[in-house]
Amino acid sequence: MSIDFLILMKSEMSLTLIIFILLSLKVFTNDKNHVALLNLTNILLAANFVFGFFFNASGELFNGMFHTNNVIALEKNILNLGTLIVSLQAFDWLKNHKHLLEFYVLLLTTLLGMDFMISSGNFLMFFLGLELSSIPLAALANLDLEKRKSSEAAMKMILSSAFASCITLFGISLLYGTTGTLNFAEMPKHLTGSELQLFSFIFIFTGFAFKLSAVPFHLWTADVYEGAPVPVTSYLSVISKGSIVFIFISVLFTLFRSFEGMWYNMLYLTIVLTITIGNLFAIRQNNIKRFLAFSSIAQVGYILLGLSSGTGAGATSAIYFLIVYTFSNLGAFGVIALVSAHAGKEEITDYKGFYANNPTLSWVLTISLFSLAGIPPTAGFFGKMFLVTAGAGKGNYVLVTIAVMNMVVSLYYYLRIVRSIFMDKNETPIAKLKGSNSIKLALAVCMIGVVVTGFATGLFENINTLIGK
Amino acid sequence: MNLSLLILVPLLTAIAVLFCSNSTQVKWVSFIGSLGQLGLATYTMFAYMGARTGGNTSQMLFESRYAWYPALGIEYYVGIDGISIAMLMLTAIVVVAGVLVSWNIKRLSKEFFFLLLLLSVGAYGFFISLDLFTMFFFLEVAVIPKFLLIGIWGSGKKEYSAMKLALMLMSGSALVLIGLLCLYFNTTAINGKHTFDLLQIAHQHIPIEAQRFIFPLMFVGFGVFTALFPFHTWVPDGHSSAPTAASMFLAGISMKLGGYGCLRVATYLMPEAAHEYSWIIILLSTIAIIYGAFATLMQTDLKYINAYSSVSHCGFILFGIGMLTQTAITGAVMQMVSHGLMTALFFGAIGMIYERTHTRMVAQLGGLLKAIPFIITVFVIAGLCSLGLPGFSGFVAEMTVFMGAWQRSGMFNHVATVLACASIVVTAVYILRAVGSSVMGPIKNQEFVTIPDARWNEKLASGLLIAGIVVIGIAPFLLNGLILPDTHVIMDNISRGVVGLK
Numbered sequence: 001m002s003i004d005f006l007i008l009m010k011s012e013m014s015l016t017l018i019i020f021i022l023l024s025l026k027v028f029t030n031d032k033n034h035v036a037l038l039n040l041t042n043i044l045l046a047a048n049f050v051f052g053f054f055f056n057a058s059g060e061l062f063n064g065m066f067h068t069n070n071v072i073a074l075e076k077n078i079l080n081l082g083t084l085i086v087s088l089q090a091f092d093w094l095k096n097h098k099h100l101l102e103f104y105v106l107l108l109t110t111l112l113g114m115d116f117m118i119s120s121g122n123f124l125m126f127f128l129g130l131e132l133s134s135i136p137l138a139a140l141a142n143l144d145l146e147k148r149k150s151s152e153a154a155m156k157m158i159l160s161s162a163f164a165s166c167i168t169l170f171g172i173s174l175l176y177g178t179t180g181t182l183n184f185a186e187m188p189k190h191l192t193g194s195e196l197q198l199f200s201f202i203f204i205f206t207g208f209a210f211k212l213s214a215v216p217f218h219l220w221t222a223d224v225y226e227g228a229p230v231p232v233t234s235y236l237s238v239i240s241k242g243s244i245v246f247i248f249i250s251v252l253f254t255l256f257r258s259f260e261g262m263w264y265n266m267l268y269l270t271i272v273l274t275i276t277i278g279n280l281f282a283i284r285q286n287n288i289k290r291f292l293a294f295s296s297i298a299q300v301g302y303i304l305l306g307l308s309s310g311t312g313a314g315a316t317s318a319i320y321f322l323i324v325y326t327f328s329n330l331g332a333f334g335v336i337a338l339v340s341a342h343a344g345k346e347e348i349t350d351y352k353g354f355y356a357n358n359p360t361l362s363w364v365l366t367i368s369l370f371s372l373a374g375i376p377p378t379a380g381f382f383g384k385m386f387l388v389t390a391g392a393g394k395g396n397y398v399l400v401t402i403a404v405m406n407m408v409v410s411l412y413y414y415l416r417i418v419r420s421i422f423m424d425k426n427e428t429p430i431a432k433l434k435g436s437n438s439i440k441l442a443l444a445v446c447m448i449g450v451v452v453t454g455f456a457t458g459l460f461e462n463i464n465t466l467i468g469k
Numbered sequence: 470m471n472l473s474l475l476i477l478v479p480l481l482t483a484i485a486v487l488f489c490s491n492s493t494q495v496k497w498v499s500f501i502g503s504l505g506q507l508g509l510a511t512y513t514m515f516a517y518m519g520a521r522t523g524g525n526t527s528q529m530l531f532e533s534r535y536a537w538y539p540a541l542g543i544e545y546y547v548g549i550d551g552i553s554i555a556m557l558m559l560t561a562i563v564v565v566a567g568v569l570v571s572w573n574i575k576r577l578s579k580e581f582f583f584l585l586l587l588l589s590v591g592a593y594g595f596f597i598s599l600d601l602f603t604m605f606f607f608l609e610v611a612v613i614p615k616f617l618l619i620g621i622w623g624s625g626k627k628e629y630s631a632m633k634l635a636l637m638l639m640s641g642s643a644l645v646l647i648g649l650l651c652l653y654f655n656t657t658a659i660n661g662k663h664t665f666d667l668l669q670i671a672h673q674h675i676p677i678e679a680q681r682f683i684f685p686l687m688f689v690g691f692g693v694f695t696a697l698f699p700f701h702t703w704v705p706d707g708h709s710s711a712p713t714a715a716s717m718f719l720a721g722i723s724m725k726l727g728g729y730g731c732l733r734v735a736t737y738l739m740p741e742a743a744h745e746y747s748w749i750i751i752l753l754s755t756i757a758i759i760y761g762a763f764a765t766l767m768q769t770d771l772k773y774i775n776a777y778s779s780v781s782h783c784g785f786i787l788f789g790i791g792m793l794t795q796t797a798i799t800g801a802v803m804q805m806v807s808h809g810l811m812t813a814l815f816f817g818a819i820g821m822i823y824e825r826t827h828t829r830m831v832a833q834l835g836g837l838l839k840a841i842p843f844i845i846t847v848f849v850i851a852g853l854c855s856l857g858l859p860g861f862s863g864f865v866a867e868m869t870v871f872m873g874a875w876q877r878s879g880m881f882n883h884v885a886t887v888l889a890c891a892s893i894v895v896t897a898v899y900i901l902r903a904v905g906s907s908v909m910g911p912i913k914n915q916e917f918v919t920i921p922d923a924r925w926n927e928k929l930a931s932g933l934l935i936a937g938i939v940v941i942g943i944a945p946f947l948l949n950g951l952i953l954p955d956t957h958v959i960m961d962n963i964s965r966g967v968v969g970l971k
Contacts, residue, residue: 313541375612375613376606376609376610381609385602386541388650389650389653392651392653397647397650401647404643404646404647407639407643408636408643411635411636412636415632418617422620422621423620423621423631424628457536457537457538457539460538460540461540
């Protein structure tokens with residue numbers, strides 16, 4: 001039992017260990033050297049990421065409350081990688097920040113919560129993980145202490161996230177009332193499709209949609225993204241969303257499989273709204289973080305399109321897309337974090353003439369945006385293609401047409417930024433920026449990921465075989 | 470013969486450009502790379518002809534395939550036939566010429582040549598792919614470099630034109646994508662997997678109901694690239710704002726991507742639907758031919774003249790494909806090659822004139838023949854080819870299209886053919902008028918007296934393109950013989966599905 005316990009929960013264990021190391025550093029040392037601390041943390045996170053590839057086993061603990069297998073291990077690796085990149089990108093911002101250690105303790109706590117959530121085999125464990133991953137995030141959003149917008153973001157985040165949790169919890173309680181169990185493995189047997197069960201499913205679905213910021217539950221997203229510090233925003237948009245997608249896959253595909261006819265229609269509506277409204281609002285934005293908030297809403301629509309297929313190919317494409325999305329979105333956020341930390345500028349108009357002084361950063365941002373828009377040869381093209389292909393498998397070409405045509409709309413606003421960078425004139429373009437090595441490393445990783453992932457067919461095949469099992 | 474070299478050489482050249490330290494190196498690396506690619510394409514052509522005369526009768530030669538995403542049945546699958554060879558040669562010649570006329574690019578030359586070469590990678594890949602996914606991948610690779618080329622190095626309202634072009638072409642490829650997915654899920658699944666394999670789909674019978682839905686998507690999607698009326702509006706803006714080499718690439722290569730796609734994908738794979746919708750294609754392309762010609766009459770800017778005349782000339786490509794007779798389709802392919810070379814030459818000459826006189830307005834030019842005889846000769850040759858003078862490629866191609874079109878019976882088709890023929894008169898009017906008033910007469914502006922004539926690079930570029938035009942014009946059987954067996958294969962597929970066509 002004991003050795004099983006250690007192996008199956010190894011990623012949670014290692015995260016907890018890192019949290020305790022950082023916490024004891026906070027408590028027992030004064031007069032800290034920030035650069036050394038940041039480097040130490042990044043090394044720990046890198047070690048944690050590498051460790052994720054070893055000693056992976058399948059099994060369950062606590063009567064099925066916690067379970068893990070190779071797919072879940074892969075999902076945790078993706079989250080670890082994303083967190084590592086975010087942490088590397090946060091270097092320039094955190095170097096002079098008073099609450100560096102608090103940032104990491106909170107950040108890793110949310111990651112721990114996500115790990116538990118993905119591994120949960122029981123609604124109680126799921127809810128515990130969900131809460132653990134969302135409440136500290138609100139505190140993180142507030143970490144730009146002197147900015148009012150940051151506090152505002154935190155407030156909106158905590159209120160809306162509490163509201164979403166309530167709705168989910170209500171759904172769970174109704175479900176418990178009708179089935180008499182909270183265990184994922186046992187529940188499908190008791191799902192009869194009675195009205196109360198459908199009702200409770202709608203509540204749970206809504207809770208997920210809230211966390212995924214799918215339309216019409218997206219209203220918190222733009223304000224929170226705009227107010228929160230850039231590294232927190234990128235964490236919210238990639239890692240936090242990714243974890244919800246992962247658990248959503250298993251909730252839809254295994255737990256509520258018998259409701260497929262119903263959740264397909266719900267997804268259909270959500271996808272159309274999410275993609276269209278996300279895109280239309282993205283066109284109107286002037287703040288680059290708000291812009292990326294809406295673009296990420298639209299991206300979620302495509303992930304849901306893949307999931308709507310209800311097939312293994314859909315799940316594979318969604319996971320694959322999240323890897324690609326991690327690289328491309330973090331690539332874009334990395335440049336924005338750098339600009340924000342050094343020049344303090346976050347408006348799209350500030351990026352006019354960006355190419356004049358920062359050619360390399362311009363290309364990084366451009367390639368990331370191209371990848372988000374799904375233009376080959378970047379990996380984003382493959383990611384989008386597979387999602388759309390999976391979605392088309394259902395034979396609903398109205399949905400596919402809406403999704404594909406929206407890719408053209410999204411191209412417009414991504415190209416608008418590219419146009420600002422390369423073509424628009426500016427008297428006072430952003431001066432040459434010198435980022436830290438850490439942020440450069442993060443951007444290099446993202447660029448390699450964006451270029452290589454598309455052609456690394458083995459990755460897609462591997463995920464496919466894992467899902468197939 | 471490994472076809473992947475045709476993609477690798479330009480790709481490696483593009484990457485090598487990134488490592489150059491100054492603009493001289495950039496130019497020479499791109500020039501040598503594109504010249505090597507031209508050599509490779511020529512070698513491929515001779516190897517192909519050798520294999521054919523050696524008795525190899527398989528539909529595609531030099532095939533190679535690798536499983537790319539086996540879970541979805543996506544393969545990297547390339548192979549060529551005569552039509553692809555013609556397109557490859559066209560692309561290779563235009564790329565060399567494009568690199569040569571861009572010799573004086575000073576601003577961000579590294580980025581410029583990188584994007585040009587990336588665009589050509591897309592075109593080469595597109596013409597040799599036999600897997601629809603691979604093909605679509607390369608099609609999209611060829612779009613976005615244009616946005617940057619026009620937006621950064623262009624002139625006039627370049628940002629607007631670049632955005633318009635990118636969005637319209639991407640909408641076109643979005644339509645293609647929808648059609649592609651629908652086609653994919655309508656193929657017969659083998660071992661539970663559908664296929665993107667072009668040849669395999671051609672041998673399967675796609676249900677006619679599905680064809681009725683997919684064909685318009687595909688044809689219009691690819692048609693946007695070939696200036697299908699009414700989706701041609703990106704052509705004048707895009708061409709006139711683009712820098713010279715980009716205009717050459719756009720008109721010479723990109724517009725042919727669409728024609729090739731309309732033929733190879735839409736018509737070849739869905740013959741019944743092609744037959745059903747044939748009258749719409751003929752109608753739209755006749756409108757494009759006539760409208761393009763009359764619209765050109767009204768233009769005063771040389772680049773706009775050539776852009777609108779491209780709309781008219783590309784109309785012949787779609788017209789030939791829509792007629793669905795073997796001669797007409799052969800003519801359409803010849804028109805693709807001919808128009809590609811001719812319009813690249815035209816844009817090249819206009820670029821050279823503009824660089825020296827700083828104007829493209831016909832009214833402000835005049836008497837240039839005395840000042841810059843070489844460039845003007847090139848300009849006149851391009852013009853004469855465009856109006857279809859015998860001896861140049863334009864005549865041969867258009868003639869073949871008309872002959873083929875007349876073979877198709879029916880009043881409607883005959884009327885359309887007559888109208889399309891009549892447009893040649895209008896073409897003669899605008900070409901002769903533009904050439905006459907900008908070339909002949911006394912020198913209007915005294916500053917023009919001292920401008921220098923063509924340099925070696927410009928001479929070489931023009932020579933290469935003119936050679937292509939003249940060879941096809943004088944010995945059309947070379948091109949004809951190359952593509953005839955393959956248009957025959959396409960016809961076979963069409964007449965298998967549709968009784969009464971030959």
